[in-house]
Amino acid sequence: MLDVTDYQARVAALVSPTGAEDLPIAEAVDRVLAAPVEAPEPLPAFDNSAMDGYAVRAADVTGATEESPVRLPVGDDIPAGAPIGELAPGTTRRIMTGAPLPRGADAVVEVEATDGGTDEVEIRAARSAGTFVRRAAGDVAVGATVLEPGAVLGAAQVGLLAALGVTEVSVRRRPRVLVCSTGSELAEDPDPAAGQIRDSNGALLAAAVEQAGGLAVRQLWVADDVPAFLAALDDALVDVDLVLTTGGVSAGAYEVVKDALGSRGVEFLKVAMQPGMPQGCGHYAGPGGAVPIVCLPGNPVSALTSFEVFVRPALRAAYGHPRPQRRVVRATLTDAVDKPAGKRQLRRGRLDPDAGTATPWGPPGSGFLGWFAGADCLIDLPADVTSVPAGAEVDVWDLLG
Ligand SMILES: Nc1nc2c(c(=O)[nH]1)N[C@H]1C(S)=C(S)[C@@H](COP(=O)(O)OP(=O)(O)OC[C@H]3O[C@@H](n4cnc5c(N)ncnc54)[C@H](O)[C@@H]3O)O[C@H]1N2
Numbered sequence: 001m002l003d004v005t006d007y008q009a010r011v012a013a014l015v016s017p018t019g020a021e022d023l024p025i026a027e028a029v030d031r032v033l034a035a036p037v038e039a040p041e042p043l044p045a046f047d048n049s050a051m052d053g054y055a056v057r058a059a060d061v062t063g064a065t066e067e068s069p070v071r072l073p074v075g076d077d078i079p080a081g082a083p084i085g086e087l088a089p090g091t092t093r094r095i096m097t098g099a100p101l102p103r104g105a106d107a108v109v110e111v112e113a114t115d116g117g118t119d120e121v122e123i124r125a126a127r128s129a130g131t132f133v134r135r136a137a138g139d140v141a142v143g144a145t146v147l148e149p150g151a152v153l154g155a156a157q158v159g160l161l162a163a164l165g166v167t168e169v170s171v172r173r174r175p176r177v178l179v180c181s182t183g184s185e186l187a188e189d190p191d192p193a194a195g196q197i198r199d200s201n202g203a204l205l206a207a208a209v210e211q212a213g214g215l216a217v218r219q220l221w222v223a224d225d226v227p228a229f230l231a232a233l234d235d236a237l238v239d240v241d242l243v244l245t246t247g248g249v250s251a252g253a254y255e256v257v258k259d260a261l262g263s264r265g266v267e268f269l270k271v272a273m274q275p276g277m278p279q280g281c282g283h284y285a286g287p288g289g290a291v292p293i294v295c296l297p298g299n300p301v302s303a304l305t306s307f308e309v310f311v312r313p314a315l316r317a318a319y320g321h322p323r324p325q326r327r328v329v330r331a332t333l334t335d336a337v338d339k340p341a342g343k344r345q346l347r348r349g350r351l352d353p354d355a356g357t358a359t360p361w362g363p364p365g366s367g368f369l370g371w372f373a374g375a376d377c378l379i380d381l382p383a384d385v386t387s388v389p390a391g392a393e394v395d396v397w398d399l400l401g
């Protein structure tokens, strides 16, 4: 049996890095930058006030205190959005936060340090030059590289681009994924006949692909019929970076994926992991060339856990995400668990970040999707133990992190 980390590396090596595309910034949220962004303008663009108060020449308020305030005549107000004006020597003007500092002023006295006068004002504190002034280019200088390739565009990054007047950015393309569910037990009818079930893996994997930053471009369902499976696959392989299949990879009499692809460039093997032991991956020789393919087990819990462990990091690395892996935290196990020897076990759990605890959630079997849906983490138990006591420190994959 192959080690989990070896198989992770094998799957990651399958998926090629994606190229770049230009997008309006509002559509680039959560995407990874492909090229550096240089500031076309300074930020702020002009000197402005950091406080609601009075624009002054610092020299005019030297020595002002509560006990011996300085009185200055007050000129026209400067609201935010006003053009850049002048400050006559020996006078002051009310100025609002973000309003342009008038020429001649070099400091702002906050309104709290005054009597708030509108014709004449009592200034009760001295303020040195530069106080409460946000200098032009004080945040970003023209030409500075504000975002490097590999930056993930979140709210702060998109906000900065908007502030600088950058409307479009070059980002890494999302990997395009075809999701293919297999199994003659999967009903096409919304009301399955006795013995049939609904296809949960198609929806589950499409959601997982989208959450990982990929694009679930197409979903297929194919019965346990090798020629039909190959025909459907060939038909759907248009502009696809990765194919994911589920089901048909273990030891039964009708293992359609294994039977169809075993002799067509896909290797089927066992990984020392529970759930998710039977796996397959390789390059499928499609009509338009070789396409990376990862064949996941059919049990829904096995399919999603395998996606988490092998596919998600590969997809994220393919579009340049700086953190392909889930955040792993240490937590105290609340309940003892048993596990098989020789397999790394990824148990569904509930993480309490405040208490620093992880609680096993549901039985270890791979048919319990209902339990998985109530979990928010995977408790990562090492291969070489058969039990872990309550109170042990364990690694936990935060599925909400
Ligand atoms: N004799 C052995 N039997 C099994 C072994 C083994 O080593 N020897 N391995 C077990 C393990 S572990 C797993 S995991 C499963 C993997 O099976 P397959 O990948 O071949 O999947 P299927 O047999 O097609 O289905 C398994 C299970 O999952 C359900 N399923 C499949 N596709 C879907 C779908 N799209 N939506 C919802 N549910 C799905 C299917 O109905 C089965 O119940 O094999 C064990 N057996």
Ligand code: MOO
Pocket: 273, 274, 275, 276, 277, 278, 297, 299, 302, 365, 366
């Ligand atoms: O290894 Mo299979 O994936 O659960 O039960």
